[in-house]
Each structure stands twice: as C-alpha cells, then as structure tokens.
Amino acid sequence: MNTPSALEEMMAALRCLPGVGPKSAQRMAYHLLQRDKSGALRLAQALARAVERIHHCVKCNNYAEEEICSLCRSLKRDAGLLCVVEMPADLLMMEQAQCYRGMYFVLMGRLSPLDGVGPRDLPLDRLLRRAQENIGEVILATNFTVEGDATAHYISTLLAAQGIKVSRIARGLPVGGELEYVDSGTLAQAVLERRVVTG
C-alpha cells in the first residue's frame, strides 16, 4: 500500500467519531491536509485539552472543568427547583429554550434493562441527596421514550417516598403541530392530559 502510514492512522482515528465510516474518514483526512492544516492542529489540541480537563460537576453531574460548574455556582438561578435530564445535550436544549431558571441534575443515561442499565448504574443516590438540599420541586425532563418514561417513573417513586414534590414536563402536540399529521399516540396523550381552559 502506498498511503503514508500517518495518513492511514489519521483515517483510522477519524472513525472513532460517530457516523464516520471509511469513505467519510478519507474525505475528512484529505480535506484537512489539503485545505485546513491549522484546523487539524486546533482540533488535535482541543481534543487533548478536553479529555484532560473535563470532568463531572459534583453537584449536577454535567460536564465541567471546575469541581462545581458555573451553573451550579450561579446566584441568579432558582436554587429551589431541580430539573432532571438524561444527557448534557438535553440540558443544553433546555437552556437554549430559555424556559427554565432553576438547577439541573444530569443522569448521564437512562434505565434500560435491554442494554443492561439498571437503577444501580445511574447516580440515583446522588440525585436523592441533591434533592434533599432545600429543593422545593423536582421536574423530571427525561425523554418521552419507553426508557425515559420508565426512568421518570422510577425516580418519582424514589423521591415521593422522601416527601419531595415531583413533576413531569408536559406531553402533547408540538407548537405548530397539526392534528392531521401528528402520530396517534401523541394525540391520544394530548386528549388524555387535556387542560381546563375555562369553567
């Protein structure tokens, strides 16, 4: 084979990225070498730095460089509200929606017996301790998948046993949603969980 080994190694290493197969890896490698060597060096440094510095916040379990992340240290947030999400990307979406000003707890996963993830594999004891620190309400914002629902149900039982108020984010039609095109499961839930408007 006439490919330089450093190039082959770069192509192989690029395949650790999700969704990148051999052809994409080849395209990426050639692109970086031909057009963006500085970008490649910047990426190399950013990867090394991120792996070295990023750990989990001891309070919210999200990724952080400090022991306690800036969100948990912030005085502008409502310290009496705790929102439980599955993944850091979910927290990011909540923040982008600008609909919530309380604290968070990131599970870094969900209950999923099929994948061998049971209650012991999630930091539920840490969540329980965190929820007992002057939290008035825990809002469960796990996904509305089978696993996310099961996780929410498990956590609500756990917290309710300690007398902690627990709520779940609403399920229903999306904003701009049309009845004609929505799936029947969502429509059925929207009818079931309908809100009283007047009277």
Next chain:
Amino acid sequence: MNTPSALEEMMAALRCLPGVGPKSAQRMAYHLLQRDKSGALRLAQALARAVERIHHCVKCNNYAEEEICSLCRSLKRDAGLLCVVEMPADLLMMEQAQCYRGMYFVLMGRLSPLDGVGPRDLPLDRLLRRAQENIGEVILATNFTVEGDATAHYISTLLAAQGIKVSRIARGLPVGGELEYVDSGTLAQAVLERRVVTG
C-alpha cells in the same frame, strides 16, 4: 453559558471537518467524552502527527512521509506508464480497482476558471518534466466532469507538443449499467465512442 470552555472549543474545532455542523459537532464531542476518550486522544495524536509529517512526493505529487513515496520507489511497477489523476482519492480508487501497475502524477486539483484555478495553479511544468523521464504513454484519468475534461484536453495538447503519447480512460456505460436507466449524455458518448467487436 454553562458549557465548559474546553468542551465549547472541542465542538468549535470539530466543525473544521467537512459536513460537520453544530449539531453533529455536539454529538461527536459528547460521544467522545462519554464513550471514547482513548479514541479522542488517539485522534489528537494522529492529526498532529499527520500535519507534521505528511508532505508531497517530489515525483508523483501525492501525499507522502518520505521525499519520494513508496509507490514511486517501487521496482514492481511499470516505469514507462504515467497516469494523471486529479486528487489522491482518485489514485486510491485506481489502486483499489487493481487495473493499473504504472506510475502516477497527482495534479492536486483541476482547471476551473470559475474557481479561479488556471493552468499556472496546477503543477503542469512538473508533470511535463516527469513525462519526459522515459515515459512511453501518459494516461489521463481526470474526472469526466466539465473541469476534468478541460484539464485532460489542456494536458494532452501540452504533452502532444513534446511528442509524448497521450491516452484518456474510456467513457461509457458502467459495468452492470442498463440502457433504460443511464443518463442520455453517457449513452450518447457510449454510442459515439463505440468499439469494433468484429469485422
């Protein structure tokens, strides 16, 4: 913003990869942190090493770690044939097809006036010198696009003026191609460039 800056920087740096937007970069960053930290470190090293070591072969202009690449040094190849391709990926495809055992010259581009790439932006003087080193035939294997065809035409004029034999790879229906589904341009060329089978 509560995202650690090392994480933000990693997401920003990942966007130097072709086809990676903000959402993909986020997914890749979280994937690496959660599941594949060793892969991230390996990628960081591979990128830095590739940028540092990979240069162009002085003979064929392909990427190489040495001054002259292993293919150009090989004694098993036919030194009298020179195949001209646009990009290193094209050379790789030729090698994978195992249809050619001669030498190569990689243009690292194509004539493309719309993108401001003229004859002076391609290493045509190096190609001319290379073609005069005991080469019996130059095979033009640029793409069958407008730019690739124009490049092939330009090079063939250049080399023919020096009395060098030049050929172009065949155009026609792909292997397994059906007339019903092929585009009319390809079919027209296949008829125009038909081969005598008998008589």
